[in-house]
Amino acid sequence: MKFKIVVLFSSLFFSPTMNHSVHAQEMPSGKKLRVIVTTDGEVDDRCSMVRFLLYANEWEIRGLIHSSSKHHWKGDGNTPGKKWEPVEWLDRQLEAYAQVYPNLKLHDPGYPSPEYLKSQVFVGNIALEGDMREPTPGSNRIVQVLLDPDPSPVWLQAWGGSNTIARALKTIKDEHPGRVAEVSQKAKIYLITEQDNTLKKYLRPEWPKVQILRSGGPSFGAIAYSWQKLQPQNIQRYFNRDWMTANILKDHGPLCGRYEAKNGRFRSEGDTPAFLHAIPNGLQSDLHPAFGGWGGRFAFHANVWKSVDKNGSNPHSILRWAVAFQNDWAARADWCVKDYKHANHPPLVTLNHAANLKAKPGQTVTLSAKRTGDPDGDRIDYKWWHYCEASSYKNAVIISNTNRPEATFVVPTDVNNGETIHIVCEVTDKGDPPLTRYRRIIVTLSN
Numbered sequence: 030m031k032f033k034i035v036v037l038f039s040s041l042f043f044s045p046t047m048n049h050s051v052h053a054q055e056m057p058s059g060k061k062l063r064v065i066v067t068t069d070g071e072v073d074d075r076c077s078m079v080r081f082l083l084y085a086n087e088w089e090i091r092g093l094i095h096s097s098s099k100h101h102w103k104g105d106g107n108t109p110g111k112k113w114e115p116v117e118w119l120d121r122q123l124e125a126y127a128q129v130y131p132n133l134k135l136h137d138p139g140y141p142s143p144e145y146l147k148s149q150v151f152v153g154n155i156a157l158e159g160d161m162r163e164p165t166p167g168s169n170r171i172v173q174v175l176l177d178p179d180p181s182p183v184w185l186q187a188w189g190g191s192n193t194i195a196r197a198l199k200t201i202k203d204e205h206p207g208r209v210a211e212v213s214q215k216a217k218i219y220l221i222t223e224q225d226n227t228l229k230k231y232l233r234p235e236w237p238k239v240q241i242l243r244s245g246g247p248s249f250g251a252i253a254y255s256w257q258k259l260q261p262q263n264i265q266r267y268f269n270r271d272w273m274t275a276n277i278l279k280d281h282g283p284l285c286g287r288y289e290a291k292n293g294r295f296r297s298e299g300d301t302p303a304f305l306h307a308i309p310n311g312l313q314s315d316l317h318p319a320f321g322g323w324g325g326r327f328a329f330h331a332n333v334w335k336s337v338d339k340n341g342s343n344p345h346s347i348l349r350w351a352v353a354f355q356n357d358w359a360a361r362a363d364w365c366v367k368d369y370k371h372a373n374h375p376p377l378v379t380l381n382h383a384a385n386l387k388a389k390p391g392q393t394v395t396l397s398a399k400r401t402g403d404p405d406g407d408r409i410d411y412k413w414w415h416y417c418e419a420s421s422y423k424n425a426v427i428i429s430n431t432n433r434p435e436a437t438f439v440v441p442t443d444v445n446n447g448e449t450i451h452i453v454c455e456v457t458d459k460g461d462p463p464l465t466r467y468r469r470i471i472v473t474l475s476n
Contacts, residue, residue, distance in 0.1 A: 062184060062307050062315060065092035065171060067153060069101040069189025069224070070114035072289055073253060073297035077188065078119065079288045081304050082126045082146075083361035086139040088307060090146065091174045091183065093119060094167035096153045097160060098189035098224035105156040116152060123147055125283040129365040132282070136364040136372065153193030159225035161196035171197035175212050176205065184307050184315070185218045188300035190225030194218060195232055202235060213238040217315075219303045219324070221249055233332055241333050242318050244302050248325045248336035251348050253299030264348055267355040268295035276462070277358070282365035302347060305354060311378055311467035312453070320451075320469070321419045323350045343418060356462040373460030376403040378468045380454070386472045388450075390442045396470060398454045399434040407458040411436075416451040422474065426450055444474040 066081065068074045095116045097103065104110030127143035134140050153167025154160045161168075171194060174183055185194050201212055218241045220228065232241065251259045256268060266272060270293035277285050278293065290296050306324025307315055314322025318334040321327075326346040327334035339345040363372040381397035388394050396413060403409055413436040415426040422445075428438045438452075452470040457463050 060181065061087065061089045062309070063091050063174070063179070063181060064088045064184045064186060064304065064307055065090075065094065065174060066186045066188060066304070067092075067094045067096040067167070067191075067193050068119075068300070069096055069098040069155075070116065070118055071098075071101055071112075071189065072114075073299045074188050075114070075118055075122070075287075076289055076296050077298045077300040077304075078122055079284060080298065080301055080358055080361075082122065082284060083133075083358070083364070084304065084308060085126075085141055085146065086133070086137045087309055088304075090141060090149055092167070092170045093146065093150045094153045094170060094193055095119070095151070095155055096167065096187070096189050096193040097155045097158060099158045100224065101189065102157050102160070103155045108157055111158075113155075116155075119150060120147075122284065122287055123150070125287050129282045129284050132366060132368075133364055135369050136374065154196050159190060159192050159227050159230070161192045161199060161227060161231065164196060164200050165193065167193050168196040168200060172200050175201060175216055176208060180211075180215065182217050182315075183215055185216055186300075186303040187218065187220045187224070188303060189221075190227065191218065191220055191223075191232060192225050192227045195227040195230075198236055198239075199231065209236075210238075216240075218242065219306060220244065221300050221303055222246060228333070237332060240318070242306070242327050242336075243333050244325055244336045245338060247338035248345075248347055249299045249302045251345060252295075252297070252301060252351070254297040256295065256297070260348060260351075264351050267352055270294050272355075277362050280366065281362040284365060285362050305347075305350075310357075310375075310465075311469065313469055319419060321346060321416065323347070323354050326418060337418070346418075353457075353465040357464055359462045360460075360464055373407070373458070373462060373464055374404045375464040375466045376401060376407075376409050376456045376458045378454055378456045378466045380468050380470070384468065384470055386470065387475060388440045388472050389475055390440050390444055392440050393437055394440060394472060395435065395437050396452060396454065397435045398456070398468065401434065401454075401456055403458045403460075405458070405460055407460045409459065410457045412455040412457070414453050414455065416453050416469070419451040420449055422448040422450050426452075428452070440472075440474065444476070446474065446476045448474045450474065 101112050103113045151167040151170045153165050216239050220243045302324040312322035314320045318327035325336045328337050360373045379400040413428050413431045430436045450472040454468045457465040
């Protein structure tokens with residue numbers, strides 16, 4: 030019997046016990062994710078920032094904040110600094126952004142002006158490792174955004190230590206104790222490992238209901254300094270000298286020219302997963318840490334969502350997407366120097382049904398993305414696949430017609446009530462470079 034589509038109620042409600050009951054849901058029409066970056070200015074932060082600025086049209090950027098870490102701090106009158114890069118590095122990158130901004134706007138008028146981005150730069154707690162002794166312009170900016178009347182999430186990215194974020198939350202708890210529950214739902218923190226002691230010392234003990242994602246070494250490390258040791262050879266070709274020179278470093282304008290490559294190769298972007306997680310590519314990984322996407326996949330452990338790193342034959346939670354996000358970066362680099370006609374733009378994946386469905390054992394589910402198209406008129410390839418790692422139902426799901434606009438599968442008979450099957454519609458165009466976008470369908474099972 031053919032399956033009848035039923036739309037489920039969607040919610041952004043978060044709970045550690047609801048790993049597989051949060052549904053795929055779009056942000057409200059026209060609403061962009063709000064992001065705040067904190068950075069310690071390390072060379073891989075500077076490399077990540079080049080890529081981040083090429084995606085500045087995708088978010089509402091509410092802060093670019095200098096912070097410290099256990100690796101880098103400025104020092105004060107009593108303690109000398111450690112490997113500190115003066116904060117002017119970001120000013121230089123924004124000046125380079127200003128030079129390519131007119132061309133970027135040809136591809137999306139939503140790119141923020143250089144003046145706006147410069148207005149979002151603040152200096153946070155940079156004096157010492159883990160310093161959260163006093164409020165700073167950077168921590169106060171975070172306070173301002175978290176206390177504004179907009180209830181939508183604010184993604185706080187710690188590319189270095191989390192101390193400036195911790196200082197902001199301390200100010201809120203000290204001065205606005207009645208807002209703690211509200212802010213606990215609003216603040217979403219993505220940490221690139223623990224680069225100071227403020228997660229254990231303050232964030233977890235004092236803010237237990239804030240969603241914190243922690244990307245560990247084997248996860249973010251695959252695109253950090255040791256990438257050559259962690260990546261398989263078929264992936265490394267997208268990070269080596271020839272690819273970087275052709276697609277990023279040569280003839281792609283002054284912003285890409287600020288990328289600090291090492292011997293022409295990819296240097297390190299250990300912080301990039303923090304914003305890959307928030308790119309609206311259709312995987313909607315921002316809705317729940319267990320969903321997985323370009324920034325990795327997470328499991329709840331010891332009151333923190335920790336990255337699920339490669340284990341045995343399971344795909345690496347970040348590298349499985351590496352070819353797609355490297356090609357996507359190359360296209361953005363082209364946007365710096367090419368007009369719309371001569372650059373590539375991602376396909377628009379559109380489902381012919383709801384993204385949240387119900388099904389019973391033995392039923393046939395028909396999936397359709399026949400309305401999908403490409404803004405450049407490129408031919409497109411389809412790939413439907415069962416995202417087993419994100420599903421609570423872990424056995425095989427056999428999908429028919431996986432490379433066509435419409436696909437089907439029969440619900441297995443051994444499912445349990447309430448289990449979910451995540452199906453991904455992956456669409457790649459035939460442009461240069463080829464670009465990929467997705468839609469996630471979540472099928473909730475009932476007996």
